[in-house]
Amino acid sequence: MTVKSPKAYNNREFLSSRDARTVRILCEYLEPEKRLEENSVVNTVVFFGSARTGPDTGDRHDTRKYYWAAEELAFRLAEWSKSQKRAEHTFHICTGGGPGIMEAANRGARRADAKTIGYNISLPFEQFPNDYITPELNFEFHYFFMRKLWFLYHAKALIVFPGGLGTMDELFEVLTLKQTKKLEKSEIPILLYDRDYWTRLINFDLMVDYGFISPEDLNLIHFFSSPEEGFLYLKKRLVKMIDDVNDIIDDD
Numbered sequence: 001m002t003v004k005s006p007k008a009y010n011n012r013e014f015l016s017s018r019d020a021r022t023v024r025i026l027c028e029y030l031e032p033e034k035r036l037e038e039n040s041v042v043n044t045v046v047f048f049g050s051a052r053t054g055p056d057t058g059d060r061h062d063t064r065k066y067y068w069a070a071e072e073l074a075f076r077l078a079e080w081s082k083s084q085k086r087a088e089h090t091f092h093i094c095t096g097g098g099p100g101i102m103e104a105a106n107r108g109a110r111r112a113d114a115k116t117i118g119y120n121i122s123l124p125f126e127q128f129p130n131d132y133i134t135p136e137l138n139f140e141f142h143y144f145f146m147r148k149l150w151f152l153y154h155a156k157a158l159i160v161f162p163g164g165l166g167t168m169d170e171l172f173e174v175l176t177l178k179q180t181k182k183l184e185k186s187e188i189p190i191l192l193y194d195r196d197y198w199t200r201l202i203n204f205d206l207m208v209d210y211g212f213i214s215p216e217d218l219n220l221i222h223f224f225s226s227p228e229e230g231f232l233y234l235k236k237r238l239v240k241m242i243d244d245v246n247d248i249i250d251d252d
Contacts, residue, residue, distance in 0.1 A: 049101025074108030
C-alpha cells in the first residue's frame with residue numbers, strides 16, 4: 001500500500017523551506033496575537049537595554065546599578081498597575097525575554113506578583129529566556145521584524161537602559177517612527193536612563209547643529225536618573241496615553 005503523503009501543514013520539510021517563509025511570518029503574527037488576547041494583554045510598558053548587565057557585574061563601570069534600577073522601576077510600575085480601578089488602565093511589563101536588563105525588568109514585575117512578557121529571539125548566543133517570565137507569556141521569535149512589531153503593538157511607554165548595538169537598533173527605530181509620526185500613538189513616552197551615558201554615546205546636539213534633526217526633536221526623549229524619577233514621570237502620563245489610544249481605536 002502506498003504511504004500517504006503528509007498534509008501540507010504537517011510537512012516539516014516544507015514548513016522549514018524558503019517557499020513557506022510567508023507562512024512562518026504569519027504564524028509569528030497570529031500565534032502571539034491569540035496568546036496575548038487569551039491573557040488580556042492590551043497595554044505594555046517595554047524595557048530595552050543590555051543583555052550583558054547582570055545583578056553582580058562588578059566591572060569598572062559598575063553596570064549592575066542599571067540592572068537593579070530596572071528591577072526597581074519595573075516593580076513600582078507593576079505594583080501601580082495592579083492598583084488601577086479600571087481594568088483598561090492596567091498594563092504588563094514587557095521585555096526581550098533574555099538576560100541583563102530584560103531579566104531585571106521581568107524580575108521586578110514578578111516581585112510585584114504580576115504577569116510579565118518576554119519576547120525572545122533565536123540567536124547563536126546570549127539570548128535565552130530568563131526565569132522571571134510568566135510561562136504563558138514566554139514567546140520565541142525567528143524574525144527580528146516580527147518581534148519588533150510586538151514590542152510596539154501594545155506599548156504605551158518605552159524605557160531604554162544603557163546597552164549595545166541591539167539597544168541602539170531598537171531605540172533609533174522607535175525614535176524614527178515617533179519623529180515621522182508613523183505611530184498613531186506618536187506621543188508615546190521614550191525614557192532614557194542615565195543622561196551621562198547617552199549624551200557621551202550620542203551627540204544629539206551635534207545633529208541639531210548640523211541641521212540633521214530639528215531642535216524640537218530633542219523632546220522625543222526624556223532622560224531620568226532614578227527609578228523614582230522614572231516612575232513619577234510615567235505615573236503622570238500612562239493613564240492618559242492609554243485613554244488617548246483607546247479613543248483613536250474607537251474612532252476607527
